[in-house]
Amino acid sequence: MAVQVDKYLSIVSELKNQNVTLVAVSKTKPVEDIKALYELGQRDFGENYVQELVDKQSVLPEDIRWHFIGHLQSNKVKYIAPFVYLIHGVDSLKLLKEINKQAEKYGRFIHCLLQAYIAKEETKFGMDEAEIMEVVQSIPSLPNIHVAGFMGMASFTEDDTIIRQEFQHLKKLQDRFFPDGILSMGMSSDFQIAIQEGSTMIRIGSLLFGARQKKS
Numbered sequence: 001m002a003v004q005v006d007k008y009l010s011i012v013s014e015l016k017n018q019n020v021t022l023v024a025v026s027k028t029k030p031v032e033d034i035k036a037l038y039e040l041g042q043r044d045f046g047e048n049y050v051q052e053l054v055d056k057q058s059v060l061p062e063d064i065r066w067h068f069i070g071h072l073q074s075n076k077v078k079y080i081a082p083f084v085y086l087i088h089g090v091d092s093l094k095l096l097k098e099i100n101k102q103a104e105k106y107g108r109f110i111h112c113l114l115q116a117y118i119a120k121e122e123t124k125f126g127m128d129e130a131e132i133m134e135v136v137q138s139i140p141s142l143p144n145i146h147v148a149g150f151m152g153m154a155s156f157t158e159d160d161t162i163i164r165q166e167f168q169h170l171k172k173l174q175d176r177f178f179p180d181g182i183l184s185m186g187m188s189s190d191f192q193i194a195i196q197e198g199s200t201m202i203r204i205g206s207l208l209f210g211a212r213q214k215k216s
């Protein structure tokens with residue numbers, strides 16, 4: 001399926017006047033699709049896989065802000081540290097320290113979001129409050145990163161009440177630790193609820209690029 005230009009333009013106009021940034025999630029989609037949205041003015045793109053991100057970054061315009069939104073392993077930070085703008089899913093102090101180390105090596109400053117565990121599902125990644133406290137206390141000793149706030153994913157459910165409660169929980173954490181920062185919550189299926197509950201950054205894939213093939 002091709003890029004959904006009309007959908008893109010309607011989301012962009014919906015976000016106008018609201019303080020919400022759209023990250024176009026282009027994982028598994030070809031470079032041509034990214035270029036199509038780039039031509040329309042989109043600059044924030046999100047990817048989940050390190051190798052795929054590195055390959056795409058090398059052939060696309062320099063002024064794209066690349067967001068890493070997948071589960072990042074410490075030993076792979078070095079591959080994206082030279083160019084990544086914002087890493088959404090930081091879920092351990094070990095990972096945060098490695099990002100700081102690699103950012104320093106490349107003379108860079110990398111923005112990060114902490115992934116909080118908000119869903120009832122056990123398969124989702126994220127830190128609990130004790131881990132969050134530990135990480136927050138370490139931030140002043142890591143000069144090459146900027147921890148701007150939280151990222152979270154709601155449960156995969158049709159029940160909007162559950163999704164809303166999970167987003168409200170994340171917003172409370174955000175207000176407590178990073179009141180003026182970035183709150184990354186909301187995907188294709190739930191971004192309207194996320195914005196109502198205070199999201200400042202939504203990550204939209206399938207609505208913009210069409211459904212994805214399952215990775216084999």
Ligand SMILES: *Cc1c(COP(=O)(O)O)cnc(C)c1O
Pocket residue numbers: 025027048069070153187188189203204205206207
């Ligand atoms: C794939 C992905 C998205 C986008 O999902 P859609 O449902 O296609 O909008 C957003 N956030 C994360 C963390 C993802 O892995």
